[in-house]
Amino acid sequence: MNSPVQRMTRQRMVILEHLRQMHSHPTADELYDAVRQELPSVSLGTIYRNLDVLTRSGQVHKLEMCGVQARFDAELSPHHHVRCRDCGRVDDVPMTAESTVTLPVESKSGFQIDDYRVEFEGHCPECAAQHRETTSVG
Amino acid sequence: MNSPVQRMTRQRMVILEHLRQMHSHPTADELYDAVRQELPSVSLGTIYRNLDVLTRSGQVHKLEMCGVQARFDAELSPHHHVRCRDCGRVDDVPMTAESTVTLPVESKSGFQIDDYRVEFEGHCPECAAQHRETTSVG
DNA sequence: TATGCTATTAATAACCATTATCAATAAGGA
DNA sequence: TCCTTATTGATAATGGTTATTAATAGCATA
Numbered sequence: 001m002n003s004p005v006q007r008m009t010r011q012r013m014v015i016l017e018h019l020r021q022m023h024s025h026p027t028a029d030e031l032y033d034a035v036r037q038e039l040p041s042v043s044l045g046t047i048y049r050n051l052d053v054l055t056r057s058g059q060v061h062k063l064e065m066c067g068v069q070a071r072f073d074a075e076l077s078p079h080h081h082v083r084c085r086d087c088g089r090v091d092d093v094p095m096t097a098e099s100t101v102t103l104p105v106e107s108k109s110g111f112q113i114d115d116y117r118v119e120f121e122g123h124c125p126e127c128a129a130q131h132r133e134t135t136s137v138g
Numbered sequence: 139m140n141s142p143v144q145r146m147t148r149q150r151m152v153i154l155e156h157l158r159q160m161h162s163h164p165t166a167d168e169l170y171d172a173v174r175q176e177l178p179s180v181s182l183g184t185i186y187r188n189l190d191v192l193t194r195s196g197q198v199h200k201l202e203m204c205g206v207q208a209r210f211d212a213e214l215s216p217h218h219h220v221r222c223r224d225c226g227r228v229d230d231v232p233m234t235a236e237s238t239v240t241l242p243v244e245s246k247s248g249f250q251i252d253d254y255r256v257e258f259e260g261h262c263p264e265c266a267a268q269h270r271e272t273t274s275v276g
Numbered sequence: 277t278a279t280g281c282t283a284t285t286a287a288t289a290a291c292c293a294t295t296a297t298c299a300a301t302a303a304g305g306a
Numbered sequence: 307t308c309c310t311t312a313t314t315g316a317t318a319a320t321g322g323t324t325a326t327t328a329a330t331a332g333c334a335t336a
Binding site for chain 2: 082084091092093094096098099101102103104107108109110111112113114115116117118119120121122123124125128
């Protein structure tokens, strides 16, 4: 019923440290590449397992963005995210009064609603520049 | 450069009809089960292929909800969605002024933002009832 | 410091939603 | 009716993620 004791292994520590200093909302395999620089024999399964453990214990946020590979974030203060429509990169968007939503009491068939998430879409500077090149806009 | 002519096949028609009358935001395989009642030899690949074609041509909406199997909707008027945290079922939430977000000009590292989506989370009536049973709340 | 329990690991296989391949078929314009 | 080619069913392949398993290593306790 209760979860097992969480041990701090070298792998877990290195994974968490790298994620904390990355700020790029890496995917599991991007983090894998980074961690391998320091721990060459680490396994991709270990990355996934630890991201899951750290997500469950609240030390990491799993960004479950639409229909694509999951990304992870060690920045725990509340904020929104934008995803680039072209390359999938994710960036932070500060929360403001204008991006705050009032929860409806319930949905059409009586779902009880207790949270929400705003996902912005757009283009990162690089893809926006490319788009301007290839598109003829007066 | 331009997309090929879209033919109206029996399969495509049946898929669209079923999706239009389902209102449950079915996944591809749920729709597959429904369509097979009428076209027993239809292939799951055909379902996916048509959902893709119909999504591209704007006749269907693909609900790219977080981290789970894609769901589809033939209701094209703008509205939000709630997803049940326990069973994954999806329901409609009307758009209101309180659930409308003003787009930020740009993100922290200069992403240009041009759209957003609000996703609500909660519990469907069934799972909410079960939760009340198994939880001892004074 | 040594011991014992068990969470965690590396390696790898399995899983599962989705996409690609391809020969046969059928939509629909000429 | 004929012809072009979009579409189909069957099936293999892909790719992200999870499960399995024997070996290893945290860490609480003696």
